[in-house]
Every structure is written in structure tokens, then in C-alpha cells.
Amino acid sequence: MVKVTCSTDIKKELLKKETWKCKKTITKKPNTKIASVHVDIIDTVNIIDTFDRPRNTFKKGAYAACDKYAKRGLKDEAGNRLPKAGFHAGAGLGRAGAELSVLEAEAKGPNASVSAQANVVGAGVLARAEVGSVSANAGPVGVKLGLGIDTGASIGAHGVEAKILGMGVSIGPKTSISVFNSEVSCSVM
Template sequence: MSGNRNISYPGHDDNDEESDILYTKQLWRGKKHSVDLKISSDVNKKLLKKETWKIKGNTTKKPNVKATSAHVDIVDTINIIDTYDRPPHAHAKKIYAQAGKYAHGLEDKPGKRIPKAGVYAAAGVGRACAEYSVFEAEAKGPNASAGAEVSVVGVGAMARAEIASASAKAGPVGVKLGLGVDTGASAGLGGVEAKFLGTGFSVGPKTSVSLVGSEVSCSVM
């Protein structure tokens, strides 16, 4: 062996961007005979260039907010008394606005067995609801609502603004997916809760901390 010639390295050949050859070397044996040594890989050469892995300065920094909750509520367990014989009912509205007040209790009718009184107001775009016995499901578009209630299980007042939400309940078990903020306070068998623009806390069978509509909670049964 008498010398080495024609040495090339990855990225040396600008006209062969897709080549899988990482390294080549021509080895001479005597004066007339040579052997080509080539090292190749299935990895494209572009992956070996540092420019390929350069971090771009315009990385998107948009916030991504997802609020999801699942819970078992002691108050809704008691409310089974009010809803176990509720008849089937479903409705859907494109645009809605409603307000009113109520006061009832100790009547042998669905929703009126537990004494309670309150006022409410709500408005929004797109709403669908279905309910039967202790089961119910609801989906809403952009909406706002407010209400206050006094009952044998507690007192509370809450205002809510949502971009959209979907929820389902089966007695005391509930699941909700949505993006919105709450402002208000309540106290009763379900514990104590206070929120302002989606940020706050609740203490009781379900202890949680909320920050701008997202919640971390721990349920104690």
C-alpha cells in the first residue's frame, strides 16, 4: 500500500444532497491498482448537517388552554331525591335568553321535593339539552349566565361566561369539558367555594384550586 487519494467527507459533494455515503477513501495497492473504501448509512446526509437541527427563533408561544373536570358531588347525591322520576325531555335552541325566579319544596313532583328558592338569568348562542331520571347531557356555544339560590343543602351565587362547553351527569357523577370563567361563592353540604374570573378554591368533599378556568382537585369520599 503506497499512499491515499480522493478522500471525501459528509456534505462534501453539494450535488449529491440525497446520497447515503458518509465517507469514502481510495486506497492504492502498488502503482496501478486501487480499492475504494466507502462507509454508508440509511440516514440521509441532511440529518447530519447542523443546519437541520437549528432551533428557529420564531417559535410559536400561543397559550393552549384545556379545562376538563370529572367529579362526584355529595349535593347531587342528595338531589337524586328530586330527579329519580323525572320524565324524558329534550330541546335545542339556536339563540336563547331567559330569566326568572322560583320558590318551591316539599311537593311530590320531580325537582320540587327539596325546599329551595332563587333567581337566574342566562343568554347564549346554541344550546342542546336532554334529561331523563337522574341522567342529563348538555352542550352550549358562547354563553353567559348568573344565578343565586338558597336551599336546605346550602346557599350560593355564581356568574359564568363560557366560550363553549359540553357536560353529562348520572346522578352524583358528572363530567364537563369546556372553556370559561366563573365568579361567585357558595357554602353548604358540598363545602365552601369562592372564585373570581375562573381563579379561586373550594374546600370540602371536593378540594380544588382553580386558575383561569383550569382546575386541580382531590375528591374525598
């Protein structure tokens, strides 16, 4: 029997106590993120439809609204350049917002809504209940801070997404996993 021992400086360094630094504290508190920032391909395409949108501001106390639309598109006017169809119904307590060109901002109190839409880049359905939220969009870049639960599905240029009670998965240029509307994501773009 022959015994062979190999030794290198690298192996000696790995054996030293100073090489390894152990974390001595463990965080047991769950960490959730209730804010998100995104760049959306759908909103990038919608710039064509909103670049000349006139200024509009609104504020409402208690509200309930239902709207359906079907637009053939291809008209040279704000909101009518791209073909689209959809439905939206919602109700809540307190809502305020402003729109100008590709810029928009909105704040909402407790609310619930359901919507379905189809356009040139995809289709989807969504039901949402929120305690409250604030959001802002500048073309394809959006920021949202809020607390709510989404249930829905969509498919299109952004990939495929499905959520049930705020828990779900998105696969596409931005792949993500959501748990109670807190999200971990990785963007390929």
C-alpha cells in the same frame, strides 16, 4: 481529636451514579385541563327530586332566559320534593340538551349567565361566561368539557368555594385551587 467514620451498604448505594436518574428534559409548555369529572353531594341529594323526571329534549339557536323559583318542597312530584329557592338569567348562541330521570346532557355555544340558589344542602351565587361547553350528569356523577370563566361563591355540604374570573379556592371534602378555570384538586371522599 478522634475521627469516626461509619459506613453501611445503604450509604454506598447512594453514592453510586446508577442510583440517581436525572430527568434530562424540561417541559416549558404550560399544561391545562379543560375537562372535569366530579361526584357531587348536592346532586346526590337532588336524586330525590329527579328520579321520576319525565323525558325532555330541547334545542335553541340564539336564546335569552330569566327564571326565578321558590318551592316549599315536600310534594310527591318531580322537582317539588325538596325546599329550594333561586334565580337564573342567561343568554347565548346555541344550546341543546336532554333530560330523563337523574340523567341529563347539555351542549352550549358562547354564553353568559348569572344565578343564585339556596336549598337544603347549601347556598351560592355564580356568574359565568363560556366560549362553549358540553356536559353530562348521571345523578351525583358529572362530566364537563368547556372553556369559560366563573366568578362566585358558595357554602354548604360540599364545603366553601370562592372564585374570581376563574381563579379561586375550594375547601371541603374536595379541596381545590383553580387558575383560569383549570383546577387542581384533592378529594377526601
